[in-house]
Amino acid sequence: MNIRLVIVLIGIACSSVLNAQVADSYPLPVQKLVKAYPETITGFDGSYIILANGNKVAYANDGKENKTHEELVNSNSVKDIFAFEYKKGKVTTLPKNHDPGRIRSEDLLKKMYGASAAEVQKTLTTIIWCPKLVNQKLKVTTINGVDKQLQKVSDELDRHPELKDYVLSAGTFVWRKVRGADRLSAHSFGTAIDVSIKYSNYWQWDCKCNNENVDLKYKNRIPQLIVDIFEKYGFIWGGKWYHYDTMHFEYRPELLIE
Template identity: 50%
Template sequence: MKYTCALLLYLLVGVAERQTAAIPAGAQKLIASYPDAIAGFSNNYVLFKDNAKLLWDDGIKNKSAKQLLESPDVEDMFTQAYPKGDMLASPQKGIDPGRIRNEAFLKKLYGENRSAVNKNLVQITWCPKLVGQKITVTRLNGVAQQLMKVSKELDEHPELKKYLTNIGGTFNWRYINGTKRLSTHSFGTTIDINTTYSDYWEWACKCTSEDVKVNYRNRIPQAIVDAFERHGFIWGGKWYLYDTMHFEYRPELL
C-alpha cells in the first residue's frame, strides 16, 4: 500500500508539472501577479474568476512597433523584458518595456469604464511625515496596499523630499496625449511624482510623434526607482520615450 500511494503521488505531481509547463511563462506571471482576478490559463486563453476569458496569442507574428503599441494581444505585453535595478545605458530607440499594454486586459482587472474604476478607488496619504498629500488609487490587485509600502519606505528619506512633494497625478480617466490609447492613470494604478524634477519626451521634442528621435534625460534618484520596483511598480524612465515622473503597477514585469 505504501508503494502504491507513493506511485500515485508521483503520477499526480507529474501531471501537475506537465500542466504548468503547458502554460506560457508570461501567462504564469499573470496568474501569480493577479491571483484575485485570474483563475488560470487554457487553450490560448487567460481565464478570469468571473468566468470571462481573454485571448492570449492572436497569431499575428512580427508586429511592427506601432502595431505592438496600438493592437497588442496579451502575450505581446511580454515582448520586451523590463530591466529591474540600475540602468547601464540609456534606452535605445524602440525599447519601451511596459508601454505595450493590452487595454482589454487592464479593463478586466480594474474596470471597463470610468464609473467601474471609480467604485474601487480609495484615498491614501502619501509620505505622511514628509509630504502628507492625499492621493487616489485603486484598491484592486493590491495597488493601494503596495503604494503605501512605497510611501512608508520613502518617508524615511528626507533627502528625497523635493521629488516626492506635489504629486503630479494618480487617477485620471484619459487618453495618452496624441493617441487613442487609454493611459494607465485611467485605472488608478499609476502615480506621477513631482513634475518639477521630472523629464518627459514630449516636453523635450514639443511633439507627440512616437517615431521621433529623443535625447534621454533623467533627474530622478535611483533610490526612488528602487523603492517602487521593490513593490511592483515599473518606471517610465526605462523607456526610450522616457517619462521619468511615471510609475505604474505591473508586477508581472518584475
C-alpha cells in the first residue's frame, strides 16, 4: 500500500475516533438527536446544537426546572422533547399526562425544516401513498429523508390488503397551529401524516374541551400492525399520548433510539 494513502487512512481513523469521543460527552438527548438526524445535526458546543445549514439551537433555552404538564407541552426547549419515554410496540398503560413526543422544540423544527409555510413548501415532494390500497398523492418534506421513510411505510402497508380500510390519509402538510393552542403542529413541517379518520379518536372530540388537565378515558381503534410499521421507519404515534390523537403519526426518530 502506498505510504501516503496509509497516512491519509490513519488520519481519517483518528478523526472519526475523536468525533465519537466528542459525541460521547454530549448529554444523552443530544446524542440521540445527532444519531437520529445525521444529515441536519452536526454537533454540540456545550450549549447549542449545531446544524449543517449553519443554524444553532439552544439545548435548554429557558433554564426552568420542574415544569408543570402545561409548561412542558408548551415548551420550546430541546431538552424537554425527552421528558416522557416513548415505548415501541404495544403499550397497555397510559399514565395521566404521559405524552411522549407531544413535546416539540418549535425552534429546532423551524431551523431544520423551515420557519414559514413558504420555506417548508420548498422542501416538499409528492409521494404516492399506498398505490394498491388507496393511491393518494401526499406532500412530505425531503429534509432528513422523511419522504423516503414515509415511502417505506407506504410500501409495507400496501402489502396488507386487510388494512385497506385504515390507511386512507386525511392529510400531511398544512401550516397550522395545534387545535386550541398557540404552538405549531408537526403538520406545519411536512413531517406528519393523519390516517384513518373514520377510525380515529381524539381527546378534544371526547372531552369537548382543550383543557390539558382534563381526566380522559383512552380510546383507540387503530390496528397495532399500522403502529408497528410506522415505528419501524422512525414515526411515532399520537395514540401513545394520554392526550390521544390516534390518526396522527410524525417523524421523530430521536424518540425511537434505544
